[in-house]
Amino acid sequence: xxxxxxxxxxxxxxxxxxxxxxxxxxxxxxxxxxxxxxxxxxxxxxxxxxxxxxxxxxxxxxxxxxxxxxxxxxxxxxxxxxxxxxxxxxxxxxxxxxxxxxxxxxxxxxxxxxxxxxxxxxxxxxxxxxxxxxxxxxxxxxxxxxxxxxxxxxxxxxxxxxxxxxxxxxxxxxxxxxxxxxxxxxxxxxxxxxxxxxxxxxxxxxxxxxxxxxxxxxxxxxxxxxxxxxxxxxxxxxxxxxxxxxxxxxxxxxxxxxxxxxxxxxxxxxx
DNA sequence: ATCGCCTCCTGCGCGC
DNA sequence: TGCGCGCAGGAGGCGA
Numbered sequence: 001x002x003x004x005x006x007x008x009x010x011x012x013x014x015x016x017x018x019x020x021x022x023x024x025x026x027x028x029x030x031x032x033x034x035x036x037x038x039x040x041x042x043x044x045x046x047x048x049x050x051x052x053x054x055x056x057x058x059x060x061x062x063x064x065x066x067x068x069x070x071x072x073x074x075x076x077x078x079x080x081x082x083x084x085x086x087x088x089x090x091x092x093x094x095x096x097x098x099x100x101x102x103x104x105x106x107x108x109x110x111x112x113x114x115x116x117x118x119x120x121x122x123x124x125x126x127x128x129x130x131x132x133x134x135x136x137x138x139x140x141x142x143x144x145x146x147x148x149x150x151x152x153x154x155x156x157x158x159x160x161x162x163x164x165x166x167x168x169x170x171x172x173x174x175x176x177x178x179x180x181x182x183x184x185x186x187x188x189x190x191x192x193x194x195x196x197x198x199x200x201x202x203x204x205x206x207x208x209x210x211x212x213x214x215x216x217x218x219x220x221x222x223x224x225x226x227x228x229x230x231x232x233x234x235x236x237x238x239x240x241x242x243x244x245x246x247x248x249x250x251x252x253x254x255x256x257x258x259x260x261x262x263x264x265x266x267x268x269x270x271x
Numbered sequence: 272a273t274c275g276c277c278t279c280c281t282g283c284g285c286g287c
Numbered sequence: 288t289g290c291g292c293g294c295a296g297g298a299g300g301c302g303a
Contacts, residue, residue: 003296034279034299058297075297076281091281110280112297127299154274163298170296239296259275262294277301285292 002073004135004168004208007058009216010079014104017081018050018062022099030093034074034114037094041117045069045096057131057167061122068122074112080105132166135204140166142198149189149197156192157185158259160204169204171261172239173211177203179238184270185263186256238264 002010025046031037045064052063059070060079071079084103094115096104106115118125133140148165149156157178160169169177178185180203183196192200237247242255246266255264 006296032280034297072297074280075295108280109282110295112279152273158274161298172296260277261297273303275301275303278299279297281295283293283295285294287290287292 002058002075002077003170003172003211003216004058005211005214005216007060007073007216008055008212010073011053011055011060014079014081015053017100017102018053018098018104020049020051021102022047022049024097024099027095027097028093029088029095030111033093033108033111034072035116037115038117041069041115044117056123056128056134057163058170059128061118067120068118070114070116070118070122071106072114072116074108074110074114076110077106077108077113080107130164132162132164135166135168135208140201140205142194142201145201146192146194146197149192152189154189155185155258156183156187156189156200157261157263159189160200161261166204168208172236173204173207175239175264176207176237179264179266179270180207182270185258185265187271238266240264 023045026042028037028042048064050062051065054061059072061068061070082103082105084097084101091109092105092107094106122128149159152159157174159165161174177200181196181199183192183200238253241253241264243252246253246269249268251266251268253264254267255262
């Protein structure tokens with residue numbers, strides 16, 4: 001479910017319910033995630049007030065007075081604000097019960113997500129310290145991408161999905177951005193021209209922003225932190241459109257696998 | 272250093 | 288209707 005727009009939408013949806021509010025207690029029904037929830041986690045969080053919520057890449061950071069914790073939604077996670085009395089459903093693994101009577105509930109069927117205590121210097125944590133720029137940051141620009149791509153033989157699609165290059169370009173948006181910028185996903189990153197890098201950067205930013213504005217609507221069943229679904233499906237240009245006509249030239253969209261991930265492109269529009 | 276492959280896990284849709 | 292298979296929006300880590 002979560003690509004960056006969904007994570008951003010989730011963050012926005014839960015923010016007002018949490019900032020300035022006390023977490024009375026954390027209830028962990030399942031601690032086996034990508035990384036197990038640490039033994040002392042509950043004790044570190046219980047009774048503390050959330051001071052701020054932010055996002056770095058697809059990690060949602062919760063600032064308390066004495067440190068930070070973060071939640072990653074993995075492939076199938078979602079966070080919702082519910083009333084404390086709301087019945088537990090399957091895969092509702094962690095609750096953050098608030099003094100307001102509400103509850104932040106983490107549901108994650110596949111358990112690829114994570115809940116981690118970061119301490120007081122979150123950006124020094126190994127998961128965050130090596131991340132590339134945010135797509136909306138000034139430092140993510142055509143020149144930067146072009147320089148990073150020098151001599152790289154990796155397929156450009158894998159290249160832009162690498163969090164050390166830029167964060168937030170998940171599988172769907174990587175496919176979409178490459179279509180918009182007219183670049184075939186299999187092309188070695190080092191063979192993408194400077195002008196194309198510029199176009200690719202603009203496409204990544206545009207497609208992510210557009211989706212955030214629509215409420216983070218990628219596929220199917222996304223529901224934001226306030227429990228409201230994304231308004232409507234984004235009109236995907238190539239993703240999951242194998243054999244369907246290209247929206248620009250009507251050629252059938254092709255599908256292939258790159259690095260174990262499904263990829264789609266228009267053989268005529270993307271060189 | 273770089274790159275491709277594997278893995279964690281559950282659910283769903285498809286073909287037989 | 289049921290069963291088995293393959294695939295799914297992430298991404299760290301490992302071996303070549």
